Amino acid sequence: MKFKIEKYFRIFLNEEFEKLSIECPICKFKAFKTESGKKGDCFFIVCPRCGEYEISETLNAELKSKEPDLMLSSYLRRLYEFRKDDEPIGPLTTYNIDSLKKDAERSKPEYSEKIYLLLKAIEHIQEYTGEDIIVWNSSGSESNFDKAKFELFRAYFLAMTYSSRGKELEYLFHSLRELGYLQYSNVMLNLQEGFPNYINITPYGYKYLEEIRNKERFETNKVFIAMAFKPENDNIYKTIKQVLNKLGYDAVRVDKEHYTGYIIDFILAEIKESRFVVAEITDKNLNVFFEFSYALGHKIPVIPLLKKEKDEKDPFEKIPFDIKQFNTIVYENEEQLKEKLRDRIRNLFGRYKV
Structure with missing residues (x-):
């Protein structure tokens, strides 16, 4: 999911923003209060650092006199930014706030993880590989748009790296450059916090991100199921699941997940993040074959499934020649599928261990 920068620009560049803005009860940044929440005493907040969340009036009043909780702010932003749907986090209430704070404390990253999180955050807002990200206007213009863009990017990077101040974020930027993962251009030393005008990820940076993602994939318990969406397959899906x-x-x-944007982007992202793929190829569905091929192209193991119909001599006659080369599970009923699939997963990947 791409960084929701357009939504933030629409809100924070609105001429009415100054009149309607409030102080975020969590990070104390200038934020925007929107319509009432799902519950009677709740409302929504859009914050450049925390993201979007729902909070109760009671908790809001309680937090007004508190110091900024930047750890909780970063935790909420990470939850919001990488979730599949576009719904705000929450509601935050007096009943769950202590539990959330404990979760935030446990999620605090070490230095090496902060380096990775910053590089990942930069990639996250790139529209295409190699795009220069403008973090300050190189012409020296101080238009509202340029100021807002700098502040929004800065708040985003602070939150995603759990940085408490600009100097810490600056150090992480310089660390990425020293490691060869990031390059600067048009550096103007008199800019706020020593930031460059443009940043870009180097080939070494992209390779580093890919290596970390591959490592994460081998540690994940996510498995993508590729199959035709039709009622007759519901029991097969339930058996696999x-x-x-x-x-x-x-x-x-x-079709069982929530997502925003183009479905193909969501599908490809889910496949790349999966430990392996289970592909039901009986229906010769073109989408399934595409997902099958995409997984193989990214070196993600695929377990093909093929149903043998009653009185059918050779079920492989109904699938393409290239697919016949794979070690396919042939089954006649759901009980047989359950047994064969269980044994195959145990032998290849074992039981997932948390």
Whole structure:
């Protein structure tokens, strides 16, 4: 999911913003209060640092006299920015705030992880590979748009790296450059916090991100299920999901998930983040074959499934020649599928261990 910068520009560049803005009760940045929340005493806040969240009036009043909680702010922003749907976090209430603070404290990253998180955050806002990200206007213009863009990017990077101040963020930027993962251009030393005008990820930076993602994939319990979406396949899906769940894996099928943007982007992202793919190829569905091929192209293991119909001599006759080369599970009923799939996963990947 891309950084929701357009939404933030629309809000924070609105001429009415100064009149309607409030202080974020969590980080104390200038934020925007929107319509009432789902519950009677709740409302929504859009904050450049915390993201979007729902909070109760009671908790809001309680936090007004408190110091900024930047750890909680960073935790909420990470939850919001990388979730599949576009819904705000929350509601935050007096009943769950202590638990959230403990979760935030446990999620605090070490230096090496902060380096990775900053590089990942930069990639997250790039529209395409190699795009220069403007963090300050090189012409020296001080238009409202340029100021807002700098402040929004800065707040975003502060939150995503759990940085408490600009100097810490500056150090992380310089660390990425020293490591060869980031390059600066048009550096103007008199700028706020020593930031450059443009930043860009180097080839070494992209390679580093890919290596970390591959490592994360081998540690994930996510499994993508590629199959035709039709009622006749519902029981097959339930059987696959049951096997995966019993072995500690989380089944992902796109029609069962919430997402924003283009569905193809969501599908490809889910496949790349999966430990392996289970592909039901009986229906010769073109989308399934595409997902099958995409997974193989990214070196993600695929377990093909093929149903043998009653009185069918050779079920492989109905699938393309290239697919026949793979070690496919052939089954006649759901019980047989359950047993064969369970044994295959155990032998290849084992039970997922948290």
